[in-house]
Amino acid sequence: MKDRINRLMAIRKLITFNRIRSQEELMGKLEKKGFRVTQATLSRDLKFLKVTRRYDEKGRLYYVMPESLHREEATSQSPLRFDEGFVSLEFSGSLGVLKTLPGYASSFAIRIDRAAKFEILGTVAGDDTILIIPRDGVPVKDIRSSLKMIFPDLEEKL
Numbered sequence: 001m002k003d004r005i006n007r008l009m010a011i012r013k014l015i016t017f018n019r020i021r022s023q024e025e026l027m028g029k030l031e032k033k034g035f036r037v038t039q040a041t042l043s044r045d046l047k048f049l050k051v052t053r054r055y056d057e058k059g060r061l062y063y064v065m066p067e068s069l070h071r072e073e074a075t076s077q078s079p080l081r082f083d084e085g086f087v088s089l090e091f092s093g094s095l096g097v098l099k100t101l102p103g104y105a106s107s108f109a110i111r112i113d114r115a116a117k118f119e120i121l122g123t124v125a126g127d128d129t130i131l132i133i134p135r136d137g138v139p140v141k142d143i144r145s146s147l148k149m150i151f152p153d154l155e156e157k158l
Contacts, residue, residue, distance in 0.1 A: 005137040007035050011045055012065055012118050019062045026063070049118060066116045067149075082108065083153045087128075091140050096132030098147075105130050117146040 010033050011026065020026050023042050030037060037045070046063070053061045085104030090097050100108055109125035112132065119138045124131040134143050148155045 005135065007037065008045055008049060008118060009138070009142065010035060011042075011051075012049060015051060015063045015065050019056065021060060021062050050116070082111075082151050083157075086151075086154050086157055089144075089147070089158055091143075094134050094138065094140060094143070096130075096134070096140075096143055096147075098130040098132060100128050100130070102128045104128065112147070112150055115146075115150045117150065119143050119146045 007030070010030060014020060014026060014029050014033075018029070020029070023039060023046075027037060027039070027042055030042075050066045051063050052066065054064045056062055082104075085101045085108070087099040087101060089099070098105075098108060105125040105128050109123040109130045112120060112123050112130070119134055119142045121133045121135050123133065132143065132147075144158055147158050151158065
């Protein structure tokens, strides 16, 4: 199970930071990172991660993670200043507890959930506290990295 999670995280990072146009190209990049997968396994992984394809400016298809498609939507729907509402982030084991000013927690949680980061299974929000639930086997540093991508204005505080 841990190998699968590491492979899925590697796929997500490769697609997020590279313009990958085919499964063959992705398989080659994965192999360089030490992952040997069949085409069938890679297809299942892409489906599980909800990877889609998008056209670039020259009309060529490339893979896109769902959080890339939702990032603009999540940003535009949030009138709150997240840098003003953030209080702290702490972890107990792999569970994260994000503290906010009163009334901000649900907006933070909605933005985290809509970003659809693979590392974060979901959130539970109160008025000023959010429980961040990671997927099994995901290290805290990867959860922090995901949160920094969701809230770039909070990078220094996370």
